[in-house]
Amino acid sequence: MKVEQIHKVFDEYRGLSDNKLRPFEQKSERFLESFRGLLDKKNNWAFLLPLRLALEACTHCGTCAEACPTYIGSGRNKIYSPVYRADMLRKIYRRHFTLTGKIFKKLIGAEEITEQDVNAMAEAAYRCSICRRCVLACPFGLDNGLVMREIRKIFAELGIVPEELKEEGVDNQLKYGSAPKIPYEALMNILDFVKGEIEENRKNVNVEIPVDKVGAKYLIINNAGDYISFLDTIRGIVEIMNYVNVDWTLNSPRTGVFDNVNYGLFYSDKDMLRVIHAHLETIKKLKPEYVVVGECGHAYDVLGHLIKDLIPPEERPFKVIHIVELYDKFLKEGKLKLDKDKNIEPVTFHDSCKIGRCGGIYDEPRRVIAASCKDFREMYPNREYNYCCGGGGGFALMSKYNFLDFRMKTYGRLKMQQVKDTGASTLITICANCKRQVLDMISYYNLNINVSGLSEVLANALVY
Amino acid sequence: MNEYLTVFTGIYLPYITLAVFGLAVIYNFFKWMFLPRPVMWAIFPAKKSLVNILFTIAQRIFSLPGPRKFDKLIFTLSWMFHIGLIVSLSLHAKYIFTSHLPYEYEVGTTAGMLAAIGSVGFIIRRYADKRADSHFADYFALILLIITLSLGQYIRMFKMVESTHLWTWVQGILTLNPILPPANILFLMHILFAQIYMMYLPFKTLIHPIAIFYGQKIILDSRHVKG
Numbered sequence: 228m229k230v231e232q233i234h235k236v237f238d239e240y241r242g243l244s245d246n247k248l249r250p251f252e253q254k255s256e257r258f259l260e261s262f263r264g265l266l267d268k269k270n271n272w273a274f275l276l277p278l279r280l281a282l283e284a285c286t287h288c289g290t291c292a293e294a295c296p297t298y299i300g301s302g303r304n305k306i307y308s309p310v311y312r313a314d315m316l317r318k319i320y321r322r323h324f325t326l327t328g329k330i331f332k333k334l335i336g337a338e339e340i341t342e343q344d345v346n347a348m349a350e351a352a353y354r355c356s357i358c359r360r361c362v363l364a365c366p367f368g369l370d371n372g373l374v375m376r377e378i379r380k381i382f383a384e385l386g387i388v389p390e391e392l393k394e395e396g397v398d399n400q401l402k403y404g405s406a407p408k409i410p411y412e413a414l415m416n417i418l419d420f421v422k423g424e425i426e427e428n429r430k431n432v433n434v435e436i437p438v439d440k441v442g443a444k445y446l447i448i449n450n451a452g453d454y455i456s457f458l459d460t461i462r463g464i465v466e467i468m469n470y471v472n473v474d475w476t477l478n479s480p481r482t483g484v485f486d487n488v489n490y491g492l493f494y495s496d497k498d499m500l501r502v503i504h505a506h507l508e509t510i511k512k513l514k515p516e517y518v519v520v521g522e523c524g525h526a527y528d529v530l531g532h533l534i535k536d537l538i539p540p541e542e543r544p545f546k547v548i549h550i551v552e553l554y555d556k557f558l559k560e561g562k563l564k565l566d567k568d569k570n571i572e573p574v575t576f577h578d579s580c581k582i583g584r585c586g587g588i589y590d591e592p593r594r595v596i597a598a599s600c601k602d603f604r605e606m607y608p609n610r611e612y613n614y615c616c617g618g619g620g621g622f623a624l625m626s627k628y629n630f631l632d633f634r635m636k637t638y639g640r641l642k643m644q645q646v647k648d649t650g651a652s653t654l655i656t657i658c659a660n661c662k663r664q665v666l667d668m669i670s671y672y673n674l675n676i677n678v679s680g681l682s683e684v685l686a687n688a689l690v691y
Numbered sequence: 692m693n694e695y696l697t698v699f700t701g702i703y704l705p706y707i708t709l710a711v712f713g714l715a716v717i718y719n720f721f722k723w724m725f726l727p728r729p730v731m732w733a734i735f736p737a738k739k740s741l742v743n744i745l746f747t748i749a750q751r752i753f754s755l756p757g758p759r760k761f762d763k764l765i766f767t768l769s770w771m772f773h774i775g776l777i778v779s780l781s782l783h784a785k786y787i788f789t790s791h792l793p794y795e796y797e798v799g800t801t802a803g804m805l806a807a808i809g810s811v812g813f814i815i816r817r818y819a820d821k822r823a824d825s826h827f828a829d830y831f832a833l834i835l836l837i838i839t840l841s842l843g844q845y846i847r848m849f850k851m852v853e854s855t856h857l858w859t860w861v862q863g864i865l866t867l868n869p870i871l872p873p874a875n876i877l878f879l880m881h882i883l884f885a886q887i888y889m890m891y892l893p894f895k896t897l898i899h900p901i902a903i904f905y906g907q908k909i910i911l912d913s914r915h916v917k918g
C-alpha cells in the first residue's frame with residue numbers, strides 16, 4: 228500500500244492495518260468497557276497500582292519527555308512526549324471514571340471520549356516501545372510506558388493488535404512451536420549446517436548438538452528468529468556449549484514451543500499467560516535444572532522475572548538465567564580460554580532495555596566482552612540510561628506501510644548517532660529484536676558498521 | 692462585613708479546613724495502599740530489602756535524581772519552591788509552641804521569596820512548555836499559592852500584625868477556645884486563601900508527595916510477589 232493511501236489517525240505513520248484498526252467503526256463504548264475492566268482489582272491486579280498512580284498523580288511537569296527516545300529522536304515533537312501520549316488516556320479516565328472529572332470536566336483536564344480519540348490512541352500506543360526510560364526521569368516514578376502497554380491491552384480486547392504480534396507472533400508460536408513456523412526437519416537441517424560449519428572452521432573439533440534431551444542441566448531456548456536471521460549467534464552458542472562440555476540441550480517443535488519469545492508481553496496479559504503456559508508445558512517435558520534464555524530481551528523479562536510473580540513456585544521447578552549470565556559463570560569458573568587478539572576491531576555494547584533497565588543485567592556482558600575483545604568502547608549514555616534502539620515493544624517486527632520510517636526517524640536516528648560517536652565498527656547486543664532494529668538501521672542509513680550477538684564474538688575468541 | 696469575614700475565616704473555617712485536609716490526606720494515602728501489590732516491575736539497579744528501598748526513596752525525595760539529570764530548570768525551581776514553602780510553613784507552625792523565633796523575619800522573608808520565585812517560575816515554565824498540556828487545575832494551585840505568599844510577605848515585611856496576637860489565635864484554635872484573629876483585611880485575605888489552598892491541596896497537589904512513595908517503591912522493589 229502506498230504511503231498516501233494511509234488513513235492518518237494520529238501522525239503521518241501507521242502501525243496498525245485498516246483491517247485491524249477499522250478506523251470508521253464506532254468503538255468508544257467498547258473501549259470504555261474494556262478500560263473499566265483494567266481498573267478492576269481482580270482483572271488487573273498485576274499492573275493496577277502503577278496504572279492508577281500514573282493516571283492520578285502526574286503533575287504535567289514534562290520532565291519525562293527529556294528521557295524519551297521517541298520524543299528526542301523526532302526532534303522534540305510534542306505528540307511523542309510520554310506525558311502527551313499518556314494524557315490521551317488520562318483525560319478520558321478523569322471524565323469517565325472519577326467524580327471530580329464528572330463535576331469539573333475540562334477545568335481539571337477531563338474530556339469526553341470521541342471516536343477520533345480512540346483511533347488516535349490505538350496508534351499512539353504503538354509509538355512507545357515501552358522502554359521505560361522515562362520512569363527514571365519522573366520524580367514520582369510514574370510509568371508512562373506502562374500506560375501505553377495498558378492502552379494496548381484495552382485494544383487487544385477489541386481485537387486491535389498488529390498482525391505481526393498476534394497472528395504472526397503468538398498464534399503461530401502456539402500452533403507451530405515458533406513464530407516463524409520453522410518445522411522440525413528444517414530446524415534439524417539448520418543445526419546440521421551449523422555443526423558442519425563449526426567442524427570445518429575448527430579442525431579436529433567434534434560438535435554435538437543435543438536436541439530434546441530430557442533431564443539436561445541446561446535447556447537453551449532461543450529466539451527462533453535467530454535460526455533464520457542470526458545464525459552466527461546460534462553457531463556461537465553451539466560452539467561455546469561444546470567447548471565447555473557441559474550437559475545441555477536445545478529443543479524442537481516436537482516438545483512444543485522452542486521459541487523463547489512472548490509477544491503477549493507487548494499487548495495482552497492473557498496472551499502473555501497463554502505463551503507462558505505453553506513454555507511451562509514444554510519445559511515440564513524436558514525437566515532441565517536451568518532454562519537458559521537465548522539472546523533475547525523481552526523473553527528474559529517474562530521468563531526471568533514476570534513468571535516468578537504470575538506462576539506459583541511449585542509449577543516452575545527450574546531456574547531461569549539469560550545466556551549471558553551462563554557465559555559469565557563459565558568465565559568465572561575458568562572454563563573459557565580466550566584470546567582477545569582474535570577480536571581486535573573496536574566494539575561497542577548496546578544495553579537492551581529488557582535485559583538492563585528491566586532485567587538488571589549490566590555487568591555480565593561487559594565482563595564477557597572485556598575478556599574476549601581487544602577494544603571495547605562504551606556508548607553514552609549506557610546501562611539504565613541507555614536509549615532504546617527502537618526494536619522494543621514489538622517494533623522490530625513491525626514494518627508495514629511506512630512504520631519503518633517511524634522507527635528509523637525517531638529511535639533509529641538517535642541510536643545511529645550514539646553508535647557513530649563510539650567509533651566502533653561492531654555493535655554487540657544480546658537481544659534478537661535489538662539486532663533486527665540495528666540491522667534495519669544499518670541499511671536505512673547506509674552505515675558502515677556490523678551488528679553481532681555476544682555468542683559469536685565470544686566463540687571467535689576461544690582458544691583450542 | 693469585615694466582622695463576618697473575621698469570624699468566618701478566623702474561627703469556623705480553620706476547623707473545616709483541618710477536617711477536609713486531614714480526611715482527604717488520609718483518603719489519598721490509603722486509596723493506593725489497598726490496591727494489590729503489583730508484579731515486580733522494578734527499574735534496575737533496584738533493591739532487595741525493605742530498609743534499602745525506604746532509604747533510597749528518602750534519598751530520592753531530597754535529591755530528585757530524575758529532574759537533576761534530565762531537566763535542570765525544574766530541578767532548581769523545585770528546590771527553591773519546596774524549601775521555601777517548607778520553611779515558610781514551619782515558621783507558621785511555630786505558633787503552636789511560641790510567638791517568636793530568632794532571625795524569624797530574615798529567614799521567613801527569604802523563604803517566602805524563594806517559594807514565590809519558584810511558583811512564578813513554575814507558571815512561566817508551564818505556559819511556555821511544549822511537552823505537556825497544562826489545564827486550569829495545574830495553574831490554579833500555583834496562582835492560589837502566589838496570592839497567599841505575596842500577601843504573607845507583604846504582611847511580614849510591613850509588620851502589619853502582632854505576633855503575640857497570632858500566637859494566642861493559633862493557641863485558641865488548638866485548644867478549641869477560638870478567639871478572633873487580627874482584623875487586618877490583608878491578613879484575613881491571607882488566611883482565607885491559605886485555607887482554600889489547604890483544602891484544595893489534597894485533591895490535586897498533595898497527591899504527588901504521597902504518590903512518590905508508591906511510585907518509587909514500585910521501581911525500586913526487586914522482590915518478587917511469589918518469591
Ligand code: SF4
Nearest residue numbers: 295355358359361372
Ligand atoms: S517507555 Fe520509552 S518510548 Fe515509551 S514514553 Fe517512556 S521513554 Fe518514551
Ligand code: SF4
Nearest residue numbers: 285286288289291365
Ligand atoms: S515526569 Fe512524571 S509527573 Fe512529570 S509529566 Fe512526566 S509522568 Fe508526569
